[in-house]
Amino acid sequence: MIDPPLLNKAVVPASALDVFPTQAPEKGMFISLGPHHPSTHGVLRVAITTEGEIVTGAQPDIGYLHRATEKLAEKRTYPQIIVLTDRLDYLAAMTNNWSYCLAVEKMLNVAIPERADYLRMIVGELQRIASHCVFIGTYGIDIGAFTPFFYSFGRERERILDLFEELCGARLTYNYVRIGGVMADAPDGWLDKVKVFVKEMYAAADEYDKLLTYNPIFTDRTQGIGIMTSEVAKAWGVTGPNLRASGERADVRIDDPYGLYPRVKFDIPIGKNGDCWERYKCRVDEVRESLKIIEQALAQIQPGETMGKVAKYFRVPPGEGYGHLEAPRGDLGFYIISDGSPSPYRFHIRAPSFINLQVLQQLLKGWKVADVIAILGSIDIVLGEVDR
């Protein structure tokens, strides 16, 4: 009667003609998922070719949020760059600040006061919890469960943001971790508030388990889906909870300790098969481990200085520096080349989201179209970091 309208025409950007399929395969269909699709968590586009229900090819198309952070950094002084790092992974700005500061501090060779390091650890782990809360909520929405989102995102994460607001005045882009220490000491009573929050967060994590983790429909949708073996994960350079879910005990906090992590005891939750459910479960367990770390840090922290001896205006000695840490999404690294001027000569970010995203090309193949969203969501990317 009528043509299936527009069904077999693939619309792809001309610049990407050699990468993306330009027409539907002989059998099957071409689906352009994104960039304005509710479940791509930002502006990601995935070009998918399918045969029946089976995905035969998937190509992530990125760059819709490109802001040239690395180039901008070359024209900013070192303290100014911290502000740029806030905008990378906007769900984990604290760890971005910290990772960048680690790199510069290594090049400057400054000593960090102990209290500042403890504060960094506390906010870093709080940030990890906040970031995982977003993941738990949005992954629930991806699978179709709306309610967990309002608990993890609207209740617990909001409390963490309130704590951060009290600490540094901002709720999302903190600029709190500075080169040589932290912006300011915690206000009076702030640490007690964190203590109260930690206690309540344990109960909240159990609540997520009840709401979502062991829900039969949820496990049915995620268990045994999107299996990533540790070989595949390592070959693509995947880090963070995604790699740990595949059974690798890889964590920068243990492998290459920074800050005061050697002083605290914590487990690294790992999975077995590396399916979507284990990637999710690893994060829920990590929330509990982060809480343990915060408890220990709160017990150990002593009054003292919060800023090391760093000149107001400084030049970094010529040379290279690399600082990395375990961000919520994986191994976040900053590579800086200095030519002795007030701003870096070259600035590179090893963004875990960007590298984790690449594995989708292989990971999506062979699974059903209905699983695409479950797999995509379980990788947990933030487009601000992917596109930089």
Place this chain on the structure above:
Amino acid sequence: MFEIGPLLIQAFTYARQFLTTLGATPLQAVVGIKFLQTTLTISIILAIPLFLVYAERKISAFMQARLGPMHTGPWGLLQTPADTIKLLFKEDIVPQGADRLLHLLAVILAAAPVFVCFAPVPWGTGFPLINLDTGILFVFAVSGVSTLGILAAGWGSGNKFSMLGGLRGAAQMVSYEIPRALSVVPVVLFYSSLNLQTIATAQMERWHGWMPKWFIFYPGIGQIAFIVFLIASVAETNRIPFDIPEAESELVSGYHTEYSGMKFAFFFLAEYVYVFLSSALVTTLFLGGADGAAFLPSWMWFLGKTLLIVFLFLWFRWTFPRLRVDRLMQFCWQFLLPLALVNIVLTVGWMMCKTPSQDVLPTQAAIPSSEMHGSPDDAGLTKAVEK
């Protein structure tokens, strides 16, 4: 006490007599009254989504640790009317690649049958618009048409996501109609009638003088039939955990992605009316219809039970994740369908073991016609047609 049904019947009788005095033939008078009744019913049904949407918002807010609408009017009561006005003023966009006729037709096909389905629903004493002998069959047949609407919306939108949603919707609704219809067979067998009014009235008796003889209380068969019918009804209304055709996170908005303004509103409206209709059917078939203690009028009992089931629907929606499309079909064909079939066998076994007495088989003859509560209009219509 506060029974509106008999009053309405009285009023319509007077109105018919009044029309006759104005010079209308009996047939014209009956048709006129039927027209009036239909208009009234549809207006009432159209008001239902207004309250259901507000209830959904507030109940979901309660379940999700938030407040819901609070600013538009007291406690956000005017939020739904405000949204309706917004939808009325929105531009009606038809995409370029769409089939314009199908795009429009889909809305009508999806929304209209749901209203028609309300005709045989017995709201309480003296209420049903028409006392159809094929009641439940009529509802299934007519509501099946709305599947066409979803399919047409998916095809006519010219959008791959809509298309996928439409195809999924058609497959799902056709599949779930089977266990849904089969789960009603025990009820029909028991009361040996397809007439919703008869089924509801037959459940008004009591065991030992106090236990309501609703079908859900029949051990085994009642509960199985109830659960299968409830699950299949949720699937028929395309709500979570069975909202595969809309699957927001997968298919954007499924078959109504390309609809805006009032066309979208009609899909939305149809969904909520459908939820209400399904709940009303559950009440009629399993919860004794308008049966209840005398301190409340029958229509209030009916409404109360229906809203309770509506609450169940909302509760499902805000607690479950979404099933995957192939699992959904598996669940239907491998679990619900066999269960419904086994239930029919069990029912027949029950009926064969028990001697057909008044206790088990309240046949149509056992119920005095005066208790049938059929609207006397039908008698009038028959007479008029005979003339």
